[in-house]
Amino acid sequence: xxxxxxxxxxxxxxxxxxxxxxxxxxxxxLVHPGxxxxxxxxxxxxATRTTNPLLLALLIGVSGxxxxxxxxxxxxxxxxxxxxxxxxAVLAVxxxxxxxxxxxIPGSHVLLTLPEVPLPHWAQGIRLGGEVTAxxxxxxxxxxxxxxxLLICVGAANALAAPSRLLKSLPGALYETGVAVVVALTxxxxxxxxxxxxxxxxxxxxxxxxxxxxxxxxxxxxxxxxLERSVALAAAMESRGYGRTATVPxxxxxxxxxxxxxxxxxxxxxxxxLLTAAGGTxxxxxxxxxxxxxxxxxxxxxxxxxxTRYRPxxxxxxxxxxxxxxxxxxxxxxxxxxxxxEALHPGVVPLVAPGLPLWPAAAVLLGLLPALxxxxxxxxxxxPEEPSP
Amino acid sequence: xxxxENVGVRYDGAAEPTLRGIDFEVPEGELVLLVGPSGxxxxxxxxxxxxxVPHFTGGTLGGRVTVAGRDTRTxxxxxxxxxxxxxxxxxxxxxxxxxxxxxxxxxxxxxGLAPEVMRRRVEETLDLLGLxxxxxxxxATLSGGQRQRVAIGSVxxxxxxxxVLDEPTSALDPAAAEEVLAVLQRLVHDLGTTVLMxxxxxxxxxxxxxRVVLLPAPGAAPVVGPPAEVMAVSPVCPPVVDxxxxxxxxxxxxxxxxxxxxxxDLRELxxxxxxxxxxxxxxxxxxxxxxxxxxxxxxFRRAAAPAPASVPGPxxxxxxxxxxxxxxxxxxxxxxxxxxxxxxxxxxxETTALMGRNGAGKSTLLGALTGLVEPTAGTVRVLGxxxxxxxxxxxxxxxxxxxxxxxDLLYADTVAAECVAAxxxxxxxxxxxxxxxxxxxxGVTDDTHPRDLSEGQxxxxxxxxxxxxxxxxxxxxxxxxxxxxxxxxxxAAILRGLAAEGHAILLATHDVELAAEIAHRVVLLAEGEVIxxxxxxxxxxxxxxxxxxxxKILAPQRWLTVTEVRETLDGRETLGERETLDEGExxxxx
Numbered sequence: 016x017x018x019x020x021x022x023x024x025x026x027x028x029x030x031x032x033x034x035x036x037x038x039x040x041x042x043x044x045l046v047h048p049g050x051x052x053x054x055x056x057x058x059x060x061x062a063t064r065t066t067n068p069l070l071l072a073l074l075i076g077v078s079g080x081x082x083x084x085x086x087x088x089x090x091x092x093x094x095x096x097x098x099x100x101x102x103x104a105v106l107a108v109x110x111x112x113x114x115x116x117x118x119x120i121p122g123s124h125v126l127l128t129l130p131e132v133p134l135p136h137w138a139q140g141i142r143l144g145g146e147v148t149a150x151x152x153x154x155x156x157x158x159x160x161x162x163x164x165l166l167i168c169v170g171a172a173n174a175l176a177a178p179s180r181l182l183k184s185l186p187g188a189l190y191e192t193g194v195a196v197v198v199a200l201t202x203x204x205x206x207x208x209x210x211x212x213x214x215x216x217x218x219x220x221x222x223x224x225x226x227x228x229x230x231x232x233x234x235x236x237x238x239x240x241x242l243e244r245s246v247a248l249a250a251a252m253e254s255r256g257y258g259r260t261a262t263v264p265x266x267x268x269x270x271x272x273x274x275x276x277x278x279x280x281x282x283x284x285x286x287x288x289l290l291t292a293a294g295g296t297x298x299x300x301x302x303x304x305x306x307x308x309x310x311x312x313x314x315x316x317x318x319x320x321x322x323t324r325y326r327p328x329x330x331x332x333x334x335x336x337x338x339x340x341x342x343x344x345x346x347x348x349x350x351x352x353x354x355x356x357e358a359l360h361p362g363v364v365p366l367v368a369p370g371l372p373l374w375p376a377a378a379v380l381l382g383l384l385p386a387l388x389x390x391x392x393x394x395x396x397x398x399p400e401e402p403s404p
Numbered sequence: 405x406x407x408x409e410n411v412g413v414r415y416d417g418a419a420e421p422t423l424r425g426i427d428f429e430v431p432e433g434e435l436v437l438l439v440g441p442s443g444x445x446x447x448x449x450x451x452x453x454x455x456x457v458p459h460f461t462g463g464t465l466g467g468r469v470t471v472a473g474r475d476t477r478t479x480x481x482x483x484x485x486x487x488x489x490x491x492x493x494x495x496x497x498x499x500x501x502x503x504x505x506x507x508x509x510x511x512x513x514x515x516g517l518a519p520e521v522m523r524r525r526v527e528e529t530l531d532l533l534g535l536x537x538x539x540x541x542x543x544a545t546l547s548g549g550q551r552q553r554v555a556i557g558s559v560x561x562x563x564x565x566x567x568v569l570d571e572p573t574s575a576l577d578p579a580a581a582e583e584v585l586a587v588l589q590r591l592v593h594d595l596g597t598t599v600l601m602x603x604x605x606x607x608x609x610x611x612x613x614x615r616v617v618l619l620p621a622p623g624a625a626p627v628v629g630p631p632a633e634v635m636a637v638s639p640v641c642p643p644v645v646d647x648x649x650x651x652x653x654x655x656x657x658x659x660x661x662x663x664x665x666x667x668x669d670l671r672e673l674x675x676x677x678x679x680x681x682x683x684x685x686x687x688x689x690x691x692x693x694x695x696x697x698x699x700x701x702x703x704f705r706r707a708a709a710p711a712p713a714s715v716p717g718p719x720x721x722x723x724x725x726x727x728x729x730x731x732x733x734x735x736x737x738x739x740x741x742x743x744x745x746x747x748x749x750x751x752x753x754e755t756t757a758l759m760g761r762n763g764a765g766k767s768t769l770l771g772a773l774t775g776l777v778e779p780t781a782g783t784v785r786v787l788g789x790x791x792x793x794x795x796x797x798x799x800x801x802x803x804x805x806x807x808x809x810x811x812d813l814l815y816a817d818t819v820a821a822e823c824v825a826a827x828x829x830x831x832x833x834x835x836x837x838x839x840x841x842x843x844x845x846x847g848v849t850d851d852t853h854p855r856d857l858s859e860g861q862x863x864x865x866x867x868x869x870x871x872x873x874x875x876x877x878x879x880x881x882x883x884x885x886x887x888x889x890x891x892x893x894x895x896a897a898i899l900r901g902l903a904a905e906g907h908a909i910l911l912a913t914h915d916v917e918l919a920a921e922i923a924h925r926v927v928l929l930a931e932g933e934v935i936x937x938x939x940x941x942x943x944x945x946x947x948x949x950x951x952x953x954x955x956k957i958l959a960p961q962r963w964l965t966v967t968e969v970r971e972t973l974d975g976r977e978t979l980g981e982r983e984t985l986d987e988g989e990x991x992x993x994x
Contacts (some may be wrong), residue, residue, distance in 0.1 A: 213812055219776075219813060219870070221829040221873060222797075250460050250461075251497060253482055255511045256514035256515050256562070257500075258482050323522065
């Protein structure tokens, strides 16, 4: 295998599909996954700056459009739909709470009156039922929509770059933690598959396979299965060299520990200084020094790790553009929320129809930049010839 | 390369040591096969090579295991990662990353190889294992054989000198197994890799082995030697060896080819006889033997050995009302057609084997019969009911399914509790399930935890649980996975008995030997369509990948199993002189 003269062996299934010199999109990301995550999280940050439903809808639209054109074909990408559903659920829950528990928003447009449940005196301040006003509902809807948009943006990040690819870019010293997180992340889909299989098996035993009871009763076997699988995976990882370390001189080890600990202390003290009124002078320098020391510690700590990277994702011009567009949206909306809070937070008392502020809307559209600068993945890797099991 | 010196392993809390006095050596560049019945500690031996035993599993290791000169007592598995590559039973549990290319690179990254080296080796390995077209694919979308090849590739990239494999072909269909074995063959021949492998499906692997290490019983000393010699004394052996022993060939043939060259006499001896399968066989023409002779012989044979217990019983009359009927069934899931226009009728007393590649739709078809899968088009009727619209309590009286992993069906802490629960689920008389279990699996105590049972015992318990509701239609998904030959023979006997009682049995299996032994009828699926449906003899004999070994050896005669041959020969002896006369006649006619 060490020389190049190996022959292709009998895997007939792959004949004719060998990649030629054509540029491949598939797995090799065209843009650094970190750029997608920064972009999506920046859009999420922008969403927290406003409650204007039109702007929020625009943000959802922008992220949704980029996802539609640039999503990757991995199982994680399917989580976008799940995140959208989760967002809608959050919105619904927020509305239900506003209806059932009332709301501190004073309102005069009563939509309906629910019977109010009298509560004992120790539950003062909590109300069950009572009047439901249009203002309260609208406020809850705006608030819920904000959260939903945030969630959908996180979903977009998942769909555009798998979190596991992102973790590949962690510095060497953090790599092992990163793998642990990746493994934990891949466990969720396995757990869901297990739950499905075991609920199906309940049907074979003649027990109801639907409903909450069925779900609860498979809980223990599912956890047992997950535990067994994680032990098997740990064994596989161990035997593949996970956790091999290089011997480093004691001096380097001690310096690493000192730098990391000192850096963390510096970060804590600096943050404290920044937040308290008195420490305005020493806060920022201390914070920066702390961050610097911690980074140096991480870098030095990386020496203990033998790991090398296989085809690391390069951070290129496209990555800068993608990140930049997201950060610009966040920055401009933050600025707008300071300059023009009225437009970004439409009032609910009195009831008014929210208007679309022109400049913030234009700023949100900046988030579409990735759709223009990043070429679309050429073909989806789904291969119709080979059935998936 | 690998040296075991008087090795013993005792797990914590176990009364008896799992291994005792293991003493053998694997020279560099050999493919060594580790065989033995279930539960003799094959996996423990493999684990000791990679250092997982005892560093990872706990327990005490006595003696010394050295791999490429490194003592596993002082080297942790991660420090052996550059000389030993290990692939466990379930390749899915082995994958750390989510795409093929990353997975191949993972081990090298851990070892800290230079990026250029990694790049080159990944490309080489992709070609070597025929994975180039799959490099970008998410691992979750690969078929079983592809996964196994990726798992092997992922441990090959660091260029280990030793490869340790635990049941690499057990879960694969015959073609995928060939694929994996071809790769191993190449590694041993071209790259000089040392391979140590445990496998139950000896018929697939024994001919590739340079040497066999047999663990005859728990705690017994291993028997090491060339395959032919060890197979002569082994309690587990593939049909080709069994046939060789029966015919008294020495040295024993291990491949179909060798056996064919020795089998001329045997073929002559059997020439006139009709194989005792009463089923499709009797209806089918037997082209090998002259018609006149064959007719006469079959009369003798019946007189001599009436209804031998080891072959499928008489084929049920197809005119009886069908138990289950599937008409132009189509199942579409996630835009993929899992089944397309499938039609199938199951009648009482008939055993049907459902065969085909991994992913051909076998499990989906079983799912449709149990209502787990809703048909997109077409109808499924089981005793007049539509499975997916029938409540579970009703359904289990009509159809029972033992899933691929029988443990899925078991929830309770003890065997007794499991049986009580099964009686309640099925509204059966208390004790029904326990009685069934006592029949299927004598000697299991009430307080055993189902997880402590072996694969075969688990299957028996799940079968008992399913049979408690007395379903006339019994489905089994891949029942022989992980079973040794003894457990398989027991299962075959049980299923034969159930078919004789009038159960309709449908089993999805890759195991051609099992299908040959018990099925009256074989249905072949490919890409969701039925491509063949007919008597076992007709279907498997004509297929190179689905023909059992005995068929291949004795072709063009149509024998399926060693038991058939044995019984015919036994019957022969009782016929005495007459037989020799016939023999000459038959020869003359040829």
